[in-house]
Amino acid sequence: MITQEPKLLKIGQLAHSSGVPVKTIRYYEDIGLLRADGRTEGQYRLFHDSNVVRLGFIKRLQGLGLSLQEIADCLAVYDHGELPCKDIHAKLAHQVENIDRQVTELLLLRQELTSLLTTWNSSPTTTANAICPNL
Amino acid sequence: MITQEPKLLKIGQLAHSSGVPVKTIRYYEDIGLLRADGRTEGQYRLFHDSNVVRLGFIKRLQGLGLSLQEIADCLAVYDHGELPCKDIHAKLAHQVENIDRQVTELLLLRQELTSLLTTWNSSPTTTANAICPNL
DNA sequence: GTTGACTCTCCTGTCCGCTGGAGGGTTTAT
DNA sequence: ATAAACCCTCCAGCGGACAGGAGAGTCAAC
Numbered sequence: 001m002i003t004q005e006p007k008l009l010k011i012g013q014l015a016h017s018s019g020v021p022v023k024t025i026r027y028y029e030d031i032g033l034l035r036a037d038g039r040t041e042g043q044y045r046l047f048h049d050s051n052v053v054r055l056g057f058i059k060r061l062q063g064l065g066l067s068l069q070e071i072a073d074c075l076a077v078y079d080h081g082e083l084p085c086k087d088i089h090a091k092l093a094h095q096v097e098n099i100d101r102q103v104t105e106l107l108l109l110r111q112e113l114t115s116l117l118t119t120w121n122s123s124p125t126t127t128a129n130a131i132c133p134n135l
Numbered sequence: 136m137i138t139q140e141p142k143l144l145k146i147g148q149l150a151h152s153s154g155v156p157v158k159t160i161r162y163y164e165d166i167g168l169l170r171a172d173g174r175t176e177g178q179y180r181l182f183h184d185s186n187v188v189r190l191g192f193i194k195r196l197q198g199l200g201l202s203l204q205e206i207a208d209c210l211a212v213y214d215h216g217e218l219p220c221k222d223i224h225a226k227l228a229h230q231v232e233n234i235d236r237q238v239t240e241l242l243l244l245r246q247e248l249t250s251l252l253t254t255w256n257s258s259p260t261t262t263a264n265a266i267c268p269n270l
Numbered sequence: 271g272t273t274g275a276c277t278c279t280c281c282t283g284t285c286c287g288c289t290g291g292a293g294g295g296t297t298t299a300t
Numbered sequence: 301a302t303a304a305a306c307c308c309t310c311c312a313g314c315g316g317a318c319a320g321g322a323g324a325g326t327c328a329a330c
């Protein structure tokens with residue numbers, strides 16, 4: 001039986017191996033995204049190393065425009081596999097819908113931009129259309 | 136020849152027909168997204184009605200997560216069809232890349248979330264995995 | 271056992287994108 | 301002529317997501 005030791009990290013180590021600043025980690029703990037798994041005698045936070053992954057997850061969600069509050073909701077799914085699930089399930093489903101909407105809008109914008117670009121390319125320096133009509 | 140009268144709107148009218156609050160319009164003017172096309176005797180702003188469209192554009196871009204600064208850059212394309220274009224062209228192209236990246240990430244997240252949802256559905260109330268392993 | 275790096279709490283400041291309010295002038299309708 | 305609605309400027313504040321720094325305690329190494 002392989003004893004997989006769950007390493008405990010001090011905040012600086014966690015910061016280092018997650019790429020998230022110490023200050024931010026403390027902030028996340030404050031608002032409940034994270035929980036230290038203990039403290040030393042001298043009140044140093046100790047984090048289970050799984051928090052490296054957790055922070056990665058947070059950062060990924062955040063990179064997609066979710067607010068920390070929304071991320072907290074998502075994390076609740078992981079933390080309590082428990083049964084306020086109904087709400088959370090709905091929320092997640094809702095998020096998925098949001099994503100779909102976002103994607104289609106993005107694609108639309110993408111098209112607009114690229115068409116703008118090609119217009120720009122084809123009429124290289126036509127100062128004529130100084131006040132662009134295609135707005 | 137059809138004389139297309141360019142209507143001038145007071146800020147309230149512009150607000151009404153664009154759906155953007157008066158305060159916000161003034162703010163946008165402050166930071167240079169918009170320009171009043173004149174003032175009355177008594178210093179009331181007057182806006183060309185094309186600004187209705189302009190505000191719509193701004194709001195759409197904003198809805199897609201662009202900062203007001205980035206939007207300003209985009210608008211510069213319209214306003215000066217002029218030749219800092221090189222930078223702006225690059226920026227727009229960059230935006231397109233960003234969009235692509237965002238879309239792929241969104242789709243990835245979407246998949247994660249849906250798989251989470253289905254897992255949840257299939258194992259209805261398995262309190263067993265209270266601390267979810269698939270983080 | 272002392273130095274230097276690390277950490278603690280608490281408080282303040284920053285940037286963004288507004289929003290609210292005070293205090294006061296302007297337009298428009300009647 | 302007056303009231304209601306509208307507009308002006310300026311300044312303050314707010315929520316989100318941190319970052320900076322003061323002042324003090326702790327840990328690890330030599």
